[in-house]
Amino acid sequence: MPRQTPQPSTPAPTTALRQRLAELRGPAVPPHPLDARALAALAANPGCERRALLDGAGVDKAALAAALGSPSAFGQSQFAFVRGNAFEAKVKADGGTELLRLWCERTGCEPPAADDLSLPELSAAGPEGRAARTALALREATAAGGWSLLNHPMLALEVAGSPAYLEPDAVVVQPDGRWTVVEIKSFPMIDDSADAAKVGAAARQAAVYVLALQRVAERLPGAEVNHSVLLVCPKDFSNLPTASLVDVRKQLSVTRRQLARLTRVEDIAAALPDGTTFDLERPADELTAAVESVDAAYAPDCLAACELAFHCRERARAAGAVQALGRGVRGELGGLTTIGAVLAAAESDADAPTGSPAGRPAGETDPTVAALRRAAALRAEALEAAACR
Ligand code: SF4
Structure with missing residues (x-):
């Protein structure tokens, strides 16, 4: 990497x-x-x-x-909240060994023995204190060169001049100094794939953590943040955990751009x-x-x-x-920005010129208007046929 x-x-x-x-x-x-x-x-x-x-x-x-x-x-509903917490506790049970097993299964590395996994204490007063404690734990874990699991670390990210405090579910520190964000979600992963919209939302959220973690890593020689995050979800319809690595580089660059835009x-x-x-x-x-x-x-x-x-x-x-x-429909409609304009185009005379509101010269065929007229004609035909039955 x-x-x-x-x-x-x-x-x-x-x-x-x-x-x-x-x-x-x-x-x-x-x-x-x-x-x-x-x-x-x-x-x-x-x-x-x-x-x-x-x-x-x-x-x-x-x-x-x-x-x-x-x-x-x-x-989140109270029910989803309670279910999510119970699943997270299950994933992190036994001092994090199950979580490390999932990580190693996905990355092909040898899981550490339970005694070789350090679980640093991260409690401190207030979010600022917890963020400082997390930074110290990351520094110590990286210098020690062993396996560490940070449970609910606190990260600070400056947004438009004010700190935003962020709490990922966990961060794994590997012996080679690489840090990986872990996101635990309660939506199911069926046959190793999950709802794309939910995975997308989880990836955007994890990218924010990766960005905040990068800010800490920049000050620590030898530290490196993984661009892939470990997404842990219930397997199929059970409450057994399964995991997948999700590359968040795209979400990371969008988030960076957006935060810069905030200024x-x-x-x-x-x-x-x-x-x-x-x-x-x-x-x-x-x-x-x-x-x-x-x-x-x-x-x-x-x-x-x-x-x-x-x-x-x-x-x-x-x-x-x-x-x-929706954005998909919006994209298909080109220069037609209102539903009234779309309906007017669909109902317009097929012999009339199809100059578009986007400025296409009159007489030239606008494919959007032509497609809308064709769809309106097909609909009319279908309705007529249904009425004759
Ligand atoms: S359009 Fe309205 S609802 Fe959507 S992101 Fe903007 S402010 Fe929020």
Whole structure:
């Protein structure tokens, strides 16, 4: 594996920007902390300025959604939470030997004897203390050159000048100085493969941990962070664990780009009308206007990743935006951006020129409009045939 090169860290915001972001969330409101799920979700929708600004300003999006009258149903159910914890405890039982067995099974290395696996104590006061304790444990484990398993380490990642504290399920330190993130999920892996959307979400979340771990490794000669993470899930429909290595390099570069983009919240904030604020003390209509003043990029995937999803979905539907139908459909429709325009194109006269709203010269065939007309004609034929039966 090639040695990693130090990555540029996100530049800290200027005092003026800090002040502006504080005004946006409300002067007396402390910034809402970002966790790995939030950072991963940010990377899942790189085109959304609304989310970038709200996260950059540390606005509590769940509280904002409730104040807008569209509370999120976002988060894990109590049942899933309890089941997830029980599965994680099972995976980490026997001092981590089962977890190490899974790791060695996937990588083809010899599992260490139970006595050769060190489990450093990571408890300390507060997230800052725990992050410092984790960094020390990683340093000591790497210098010792043996096997270590860090259970729920705490990592700090600077995001727009403020630290975000992140807690992966575990990190394995190998004798050769390589560190690997372990993600334990409760969705099933059937015949060695799992739901692609869930694996994608887990990979984005793990990439945030890898990024934070790289920041620690940059200061430690001989340390190296694995670009693949160990994803542990229940095997088939049992509660026996199985594992797979997931390469997160792609998610890592998207996350890095997104975090760098957060520093450009200055530009987004500068374009807002004077006096815009997301202070939850303000009346709902003022908050709605403030939220609407920032461009959003709604897609149905937002429902699983962002607290504002119900609000943005309602607005996208009200505007007849084709984004509400999904990114795939949006991509197929080219320059037709509203459902009204799509229906009008489908119902338009086949003999009329098919100049597209994207600026195609009149008379030239627009394949999207032609395909919509053809689909509308086929539908009409099918309905007519059904009526004659
Ligand atoms: S729900 Fe709204 S704010 Fe959140 S990512 Fe989607 S479009 Fe952006």
